[in-house]
């Protein structure tokens with residue numbers, strides 16, 4: 171299984187997806203975040219960070235800084251390709267080293283630098299389906315991450331614990 175669609179009805183659902191990703195993504199995974207302005211790319215990174223024990227207020231769109239690193243239970247690197255003039259500029263941000271490090275590498279506007287991303291990566295496409303709802307299409311590119319998508323699917327299709 172290499173793809174999964176997850177419908178978040180609200181931000182709590184997005185937090186649940188973030189928690190599943192924080193638990194299941196292997197060290198060194200690149201996550202390509204794709205979606206329009208305000209789709210929820212940064213919000214999903216915040217959800218992953220919170221689950222990894224990083225204070226969520228540390229997480230902001232790295233639009234000007236371009237690359238931020240956080241360390242909690244997991245190590246995270248958060249990049250934004252929106253303002254890069256050339257996909258190769260990604261490497262000036264130390265992208266090669268990040269990909270070889272244990273960090274989960276989260277790239278906003280990844281569609282702008284797709285050619286520079288590792289072949290094995292998790293693609294997350296976010297669609298705005300309503301004021302508080304989002305559809306997350308998650309695809310494992312390459313074969314390495316397929317079992318991860320399987321585990322995410324198992325976890326996210328379980329009835330929600332509303333207690």
Ligand SMILES: Nc1ncnc2c1ncn2[C@@H]1O[C@H](COP(=O)(O)OP(=O)(O)OP(=O)(O)O)[C@@H](O)[C@H]1O
Nearest residue numbers: 178180181184207208209210211212213231302304
């Ligand atoms: N279920 C949801 N999941 C994620 N975000 C949601 C959801 N419902 C509402 N939102 C809101 O959508 C907005 C998403 O903004 P966010 O900054 O994450 O977008 P972005 O994709 O990073 O945009 P940009 O391209 O400007 O960086 C936030 O204001 C968030 O509160």
Ligand SMILES: [Mg+2]
Nearest residue numbers: 211212231278
């Ligand atoms: Mg953002």
